[in-house]
Structure formats: structure tokens, C-alpha cells
Amino acid sequence: MLTIDQATYDAIVAHAKRDHPVEACGLVAGPVGSDRPERLVEMVNAAGSPTFYEYDSTDLLALYKEMDQRDEEPVVIYHSHTATEAYPSVTDVDLASEPGAHYVLVSTRDHGNNDGPVEFRSYRIVDGQVTEEEVRVVPTLAPAG
Amino acid sequence: MAIEVRIPTILRTYTGGEKSVTGEGASLSALIDSLEADHPGIKERLIDDGDLRRFVNIYVNDEDVRFLGGLEAPLSDGDQVVVLPAVAGG
Numbered sequence: 760m761l762t763i764d765q766a767t768y769d770a771i772v773a774h775a776k777r778d779h780p781v782e783a784c785g786l787v788a789g790p791v792g793s794d795r796p797e798r799l800v801e802m803v804n805a806a807g808s809p810t811f812y813e814y815d816s817t818d819l820l821a822l823y824k825e826m827d828q829r830d831e832e833p834v835v836i837y838h839s840h841t842a843t844e845a846y847p848s849v850t851d852v853d854l855a856s857e858p859g860a861h862y863v864l865v866s867t868r869d870h871g872n873n874d875g876p877v878e879f880r881s882y883r884i885v886d887g888q889v890t891e892e893e894v895r896v897v898p899t900l901a902p903a904g
Numbered sequence: 905m906a907i908e909v910r911i912p913t914i915l916r917t918y919t920g921g922e923k924s925v926t927g928e929g930a931s932l933s934a935l936i937d938s939l940e941a942d943h944p945g946i947k948e949r950l951i952d953d954g955d956l957r958r959f960v961n962i963y964v965n966d967e968d969v970r971f972l973g974g975l976e977a978p979l980s981d982g983d984q985v986v987v988l989p990a991v992a993g994g
Contacts (some may be wrong), residue, residue, distance in 0.1 A: 776967075786991070802991075809933075809990070811992070811993070811994050812992060812993055812994075813992035814990070814991045816963075816968045816970075816990070817968065818988070819988055819991060820961070820966060820968075820988060822961050823986075823988055826939045838993060847993070848993065849994070850993050850994030851993035851994055854959055854989075854990065854992050854993050855993070856912065856913075856914045856989035856990075856991070857991075858913070858914065858915070867911055886976040
């Protein structure tokens with residue numbers, strides 16, 4: 760199960776709507792081993808595409824070095840689908856390389872840049888196996904520890 | 905000469921869980937061969953058909969090796985090498 764606070768959830772949805780029709784992508788970092796998505800980092804989609812996303816390689820290195828320095832890891836890795844359901848594509852599964860992360864998919868196909876509900880779903884992707892999990896949105900994350 | 909190589913989570917199965925290993929070589933290609941000698945199987949995760957895999961990023965002193973000559977990128981003692989899988993999808 761993914762437990763995420765309302766403000767982070769809303770920010771991911773807003774990012775997806777803002778970037779539509781390009782796929783939006785980003786990450787929520789948290790302390791190593793905590794499973795707490797605490798720090799949202801919006802990334803630029805270097806592919807600038809409605810059907811593909813990729814972090815810029817220089818941005819990727821900077822992000823991972825920063826997480827290392829802060830003793831963080833990627834807790835949530837998110838991106839949007841702009842014309843299809845919020846389910847990992849074959850490419851998503853092939854390229855998934857963080858078995859410890861929650862892969863969040865947001866679909867903007869119904870309302871694009873406008874207000875309205877979106878599909879927001881979360882998965883584990885390990886060794887090519889996709890397992891959907893429950894998403895629990897809480898007002899704020901419970902205190903650490 | 906020793907070159908430190910940072911290994912991403914997904915490839916630590918090849919390094920006994922180590923986040924960082926050392927190798928040697930005057931080029932990236934030679935370094936990868938030296939890693940393969942100590943950590944069999946890792947080369948195939950970095951190289952496909954004689955070239956760097958499209959969705960694996962390798963950096964030498966913070967520079968993407970694609971801008972340094974790819975597998976021919978020269979290395980010197982003390983260089984820092986980082987391997988990071990692309991975060992990408994469709």
C-alpha cells in the first residue's frame with residue numbers, strides 16, 4: 760500500500776494536468792527505509808513527448824547525488840499517461856529499475872489541463888512483474904518513527 | 905590504478921550488495937571488463953551489442969560519458985564513475 764499526504768497527492772495531479780498533453784514525471788523522496796514520500800521533486804520530461812518520458816541525464820545525476828547526501832531514496836516515481844489508462848505500459852515495465860519504489864501513474868486522458876477527476880494508481884514493478892496496490896491519501900503523514 | 909564506481913540499487917545483486925566498488929582501466933571499456941572479472945554478469949547490464957545500453961547512464965566526474973566518447977572515454981586514476989539507470993518509460 761502507498762500512503763501519501765493530500766498535499767503531495769494534489770501536487771502530483773496538478774503537475775500532470777499542467778504538463779498535459781506532454782507526459783509529466785517526477786519523484787517523491789523519503790528517508791532511506793522509511794517508505795515515507797516526503798519531498799516532491801518535479802522533473803523535466805527531456806523527451807517532451809505525449810507518449811514517452813525520460814529524466815534529463817544531468818538532472819538525474821544531480822537528483823541522485825542530492826538524495827544520497829540527504830540519506831534519501833526514491834519512495835514514489837510518478838509519471839502521467841495522457842491518452843491511456845493509468846496502468847504501466849510495456850516500456851514502463853521494461854525500464855523500471857527501482858524495485859523498492861512505488862510507481863505512480865496518473866491519467867489525464869479525461870480532462871487534460873482542466874479541472875476534474877484523474878485516475879491515480881500505484882504499482883510495484885519488480886523483475887517485470889506488475890502488482891497494483893492500494894493508495895491511501897491522508898491529511899498529513901504520521902510523525903516519523 | 906583504482907577507479908571508484910557507484911553501483912545503482914538494481915545492479916547491487918552483482919556486487920554482493922555493495923554500493924560502490926573499485927575497478928581499473930584506461931578507458932570505460934577496460935573498466936567495464938575489469939568490473940566483469942570481479943562481478944560476473946554486470947557487463948551485460950551495461951553493454952548491449954557492443955555499445956552502451958540506451959537506458960543506462962554512466963558518468964565520469966559528473967559528465968555523461970556520451971559526451972566523452974562513450975565506451976572509449978579515457979579514465980585516470982582517481983576518477984569517479986557513477987552508473988544510473990535512466991528513469992524513463994512510456
